[in-house]
Amino acid sequence: MPQNEGSQHDGASHERFEEELGAVLRSTGDGFAVDDRRELVAGGLRRGRRRLVRRRLAVTGGVVALAAVGIGGAYGGSLLGPAGQATTTSVAAPPQPGQANGTGTGARTGKKPFAQPQIPVKDIAAVLKAHTPAGQWRFDDLDGKGQSATGVYDDGRGEAGVSVGLYRAGETAESGIDQVMCPDRALVPFDSCTSERLPGGDRLMVFQGYEYPDKREETKNWRAVLLTKDGIVIDASEYNAAAEKGAAISRETPPFSPAQLKALVTADAWGPLLRQLPELPKSPEGPGRAPSVPSAAAVQATLRSLLPGGVTVESHGGGDGHGYVVVDDGKGASLVGVDVQPLPGDGIEGLFTGAGVVTLPGGTKVRSTQQAGEKGGAGVVWWSVDTLSPKGFRVSVSAFNSGAQHEAATRAEPALTMEQLKAIALSPKWRKLPLK
Structure with missing residues (x-):
C-alpha cells in the first residue's frame, strides 16, 4: 500500500561528499564547485546531483558520502556544518558506476576502473x-x-x-x-x-x-x-x-x-x-556496499540522550549516519542535526585547517561556525560545531533558529548554545555506536 504523503525517509547524505569535496578543492585554489546536480550524470550519469550526489549526495539517502550518491529519488537530509558540509535537502541523482562503493576511475586509488556505460x-x-x-x-x-x-x-x-x-x-x-x-x-x-x-x-x-x-x-x-x-x-x-x-x-x-x-x-x-547496464565494481567491503556507519535508530537515540535539559523534542528523523530533532524550549522550534562519519575519507583534513580551527589536547580538531542560513528561510541562522579525531572519526552538529531551514526563523537564536553543540559533538557516545 502507498505510504502516507510526507512519510519520513532516511535523509540522504548524497550531497555531503560533493559539497565537502567542493570545499576542499576551493580551499586549495582549484575553485571547483560541485553543487550543480545536473552534471552528475554527465557521460554516463548525465544528471548529477540533480543533487544523493549533489550527492551525487541528496532527499532520502542516509548513507555516507559516495554511498549516497544517486540520480534516484534520494533526498539530502545531512546537517553537516559549514565549510562545505551538506545541509541542503533536495532531490538527488542515482549512483554512478563505481561511486556506490566510493570508487572512481581507479587511477588514484589503485582499484579497477568501472565499466563505462554502453x-x-x-x-x-x-x-x-x-x-x-x-x-x-x-x-x-x-x-x-x-x-x-x-x-x-x-x-x-x-x-x-x-x-x-x-x-x-x-x-x-x-x-x-x-x-x-x-x-x-x-x-x-x-x-x-x-x-x-x-x-x-x-x-x-x-x-x-x-x-x-x-x-x-x-x-x-x-x-x-x-x-x-x-x-x-x-x-x-x-x-x-x-x-x-x-x-x-x-x-x-x-x-x-x-x-x-x-x-x-x-x-x-x-x-x-x-540488461546493458555495466556491473558495479567490487570493493573490499563487498560489491555495492557503503562504508559502515551507525544505524539511523542509534544516531537518533544518542542525539536525544545528549540534549540539554529544558528542551522538548517535537519531532525527529534522519538516516544511517545522521539524524535530527526539532526541539522547543518554550521560545520556538529549533532544528538540531548531527552527522557521524567513522571514516569520512581522504581530503577531509582540508576542512580542519586555517583560522577558526582549534586542536584539543588529545588531537581532536574542532571547527565552530556561526553564519546565516542558506536555504531561504527568512532570518535563519546556522550554528555548527564540526569535529575530527586523530583517527578520522568525524562528528558534526548543527542547530538553527527555525524548525526547518527553508522556513522563517521562529526565534532569535537556536535553542542550543555553541558550548552545548560542542559537548554533543565531542561526546564519547558516538564512538561506541555499533556500525552497520
Whole structure:
C-alpha cells in the first residue's frame, strides 16, 4: 500500500561528499564547485546531483558520502556544518558506476576502473518518447552512449525539461531503498509524495515538489523513481521550465501527470536497456556496499540522550549516519542535526585547517561556525560545531533558529548554545555506536 504523503525517509547524505569535496578543492585554489546536480550524470550519469550526489549526495539517502550518491529519488537530509558540509535537502541523482562503493576511475586509488556505460542515448530517448503523450521533442545529444537522456518536451502548453536515467543502486534492491522513500517535510517541502511496493516486488516513489527547497524560483520538479527487485533504478524527472535550472517558468505545471510518470518508469520497454547496464565494481567491503556507519535508530537515540535539559523534542528523523530533532524550549522550534562519519575519507583534513580551527589536547580538531542560513528561510541562522579525531572519526552538529531551514526563523537564536553543540559533538557516545 502507498505510504502516507510526507512519510519520513532516511535523509540522504548524497550531497555531503560533493559539497565537502567542493570545499576542499576551493580551499586549495582549484575553485571547483560541485553543487550543480545536473552534471552528475554527465557521460554516463548525465544528471548529477540533480543533487544523493549533489550527492551525487541528496532527499532520502542516509548513507555516507559516495554511498549516497544517486540520480534516484534520494533526498539530502545531512546537517553537516559549514565549510562545505551538506545541509541542503533536495532531490538527488542515482549512483554512478563505481561511486556506490566510493570508487572512481581507479587511477588514484589503485582499484579497477568501472565499466563505462554502453547504452545508446537514442535508445533511451526512444523509449521515453514512446511512453509519453504526443508532443514535440528535442534532445541534448542522441549520438553518444550513456545511462540517461535529457531533452525538452512541448505539448503546445509550454516547454518542459524532461530527463530519464537508468542506474544500478547497488548489490541488492535494498541498497537503493532510500531513493524510493518520501522525504520528511521538516527537511524538504513538497506538494505530494507517495511510496509503494508494486506487485512483483518493485518499489516506486512519485514526488511532486520543487527544484529549490526555499522556492526562490517557482520551478516545479515532478519525478517518478522505480527501484526494481534486482536493484536497478529508473528515474524520470520533469519541470515546468525548459531546464532544471536557469530557465524561465514556461507553464504552470510539468506536463506529465503522476499516473503518466508511473507508466513511464514501469514500462516493459526498459528491459532490454537495463540488461546493458555495466556491473558495479567490487570493493573490499563487498560489491555495492557503503562504508559502515551507525544505524539511523542509534544516531537518533544518542542525539536525544545528549540534549540539554529544558528542551522538548517535537519531532525527529534522519538516516544511517545522521539524524535530527526539532526541539522547543518554550521560545520556538529549533532544528538540531548531527552527522557521524567513522571514516569520512581522504581530503577531509582540508576542512580542519586555517583560522577558526582549534586542536584539543588529545588531537581532536574542532571547527565552530556561526553564519546565516542558506536555504531561504527568512532570518535563519546556522550554528555548527564540526569535529575530527586523530583517527578520522568525524562528528558534526548543527542547530538553527527555525524548525526547518527553508522556513522563517521562529526565534532569535537556536535553542542550543555553541558550548552545548560542542559537548554533543565531542561526546564519547558516538564512538561506541555499533556500525552497520
